[in-house]
Amino acid sequence: MTAQELSALVRTGDGLVHRRIFWDEEIYRLELERIFTRCWLxxxxETQIKSPGDYFTTYMGEDPVIVWRDKHGKVRAYLNTCQHRGMKVCRADSGNASSLSCSFHGWTYSSEGELIGVPFFREVYGADLDRARWGLREVAKVTSYGGLIFGCWDAGSISLGDYLGDLRWYLDILIERPLGGLEVIPGMQRYKLPVNWKIQAENFAGDTYHVISTHRWTAKLGLRPIGLEIPEGAFLERKAYALAFDHGHGLLETMFNSEAYEADLTAARRLDPEITDYINACHDRLEKRLSAKQAAVYSWGVGNIFPTFAIQNFQALRPVEFYVWQPRGPQRIDVWQWCALDRGAPTKVREQATRYFLRHQSAGGLFGEDDTDNFEQLTAATRGVIGQNCFSNYQMGLRHDASSDPKEYPGHFGFRMSEHCQREFYRYWAERMAVD
Ligand code: FES
Ligand SMILES: [Fe+2]
Known part of the structure; x- marks a missing residue:
């Protein structure tokens, strides 16, 4: 697909994105090649693999991978297919092993990726097999940022730090605020959705607008998160921003005026003095370890790191939630999501946050069900020939006057209710898709 063809489909200057990019099989195959083997995923x-030999399995695009802490403590990632005939080497979600054996013919690999065992090697292969050449295929680059492990198949790609860019200023808040560090609690939620991966990703990268309609009923029933019971009329008045970053990342509901901290304090005072102390300690820690400006931001709402990694970080009283939208075809994703808690938080906060995880954006949660129903219905409604052959509208805030935006902070500012992050998401998508 040429850059010219792509720019006809993704006209971000006009706020128009053609629905073909959510349906076309050829475009999907190109995404797997040009995005999922080249971007950092x-x-x-790191808390999922604390000790040497710990591993978990996941996917990069549609390629299964094993993420394995080797015997020296180094985090490595390998294609989870046997070099003999392609069987999945590791069929468990997670575990600990110094080596893994393929269940088909028994080839065995070490945590350093070497082929260390071949059944009846001498008898059946003699000198015909060079074992040193048939170790597991290793992911070219694996790097952590504040405990978040990313991998990239492209050895020539920019560094993870450069890929995250200015977003790091905000990620640092998430990483540094927890008193005892973030820990992913064991287990995860997984569910399948009949939607294109970009529909889910752009929602987390840029769609504050839907909250008013889609999730309005939760406020009416008094089910909003504690401390965030904003009167309906005041919702639009909030001094929050949508921030876009180079490389397609987007962040929503970011405030610079200590409002997030004040909301947590108000909620904490209603709960327990111990929790008030905890909130103040988190704030102090940000001030000491980062800066007064980052302490005033304190948390941000939700974001999507291009292409498929999303995070929720609304409050210190709520869990940090990680999501990966695993692509499984033009109209299918597997949603994987994890709950992360501050190891240093009081037990009451940890318990409340865990309950909140289940109630909110999870498979059976109030917000999660609202969102997934929208995504499923819009996919079904655009299945037809006419429905697919239309542009979707991303024009909100296209001509927004940004003169009052606080430009001294990192990121490209957009008014809170705008589709500027989605436009940047698709602009970068088209840029990557145009590279042969
Ligand atoms: S496919 Fe793994 S040993 Fe044959
Ligand atoms: Fe939502």
Whole structure:
């Protein structure tokens, strides 16, 4: 697909994105090649593999991978297919092993990726097999940022630090605020959705607008998160921003005026003095370890790191939630999501946050069900020939006057209710798709 063809489909200057990019099989195959083998992809969190030999399995695009802490403590990632005939080497979600054996013919690999065992090697292969050449295929680059492990198949790609760019200023808040560090609690939620991966990703990268309609009923029933019971009329008045970053990342509901901290304090005072102390300690820690400006931001709402890694970080009283939208075809994703808690938080906060995880954006949660129903219905409604052959509208805020935006902070500012992050998401998508 040429750059010219792509720019006809993704006209971000006009706020128009053609629906073909959510349906076309050829475009999907190109995405797997040009995005999922070239961008940095989130693999998991370091607390999921604390000791040598710990591993978990996941996917990069549609390629299964094993993320394995080797015997020296180094985090490595390998294609999870046997070099003999392609069987999945590791069929468990997670575990600990110094070596893994393929269940088909028994080839065995070490945590350093070497082929260390071949049944009846001498008898059946003699000198015909050079074992040193048939170790597991290793992911070219694996790097952590504040405990978040990313991998990239492209040895020539920019560094993870450069890929995250200015987003790091905000990620640092998520990483540094927890008193005892973030820990992913064991287990995860997984569910399948009949939607294109970009529909889910752009929602987390840029769609504050839907909250008013889609999730309005939760406020009416008094089910909003504690401390965030904003009167309906005041919702639009909030001094929050949508921030876009180079390389397609987007962040929503970011405030610079200590409002997030004040909301947590108000909620904490209603709960327990111990929790008030905890909130103040988190704030102090940000001030000491980062800066007064980052302490005033304190948390941000939700974001998507291009292409498929999303995070929720609304409050210190809520869990940090990690999501990966695993692509499984033009109209299918597997949603994987994890709950992360502050190891240093009081037990009451941890318990409340865990309950909140289940109630909110999870498979059976109030917000999660609202969102997934929208995504499924819009996919079904655009299945037809006419429905697919239309542009979707991303024009909100296209001509927004940004003169009052606080430009001294990192990121490209957009008004809170705008589709500027989605436009940047698709602009970068088209840029990557145009590279042969
Ligand atoms: S496919 Fe793994 S040993 Fe044959
Ligand atoms: Fe939502």
């Amino acid at each position: 989130y693999l998991g969190h």
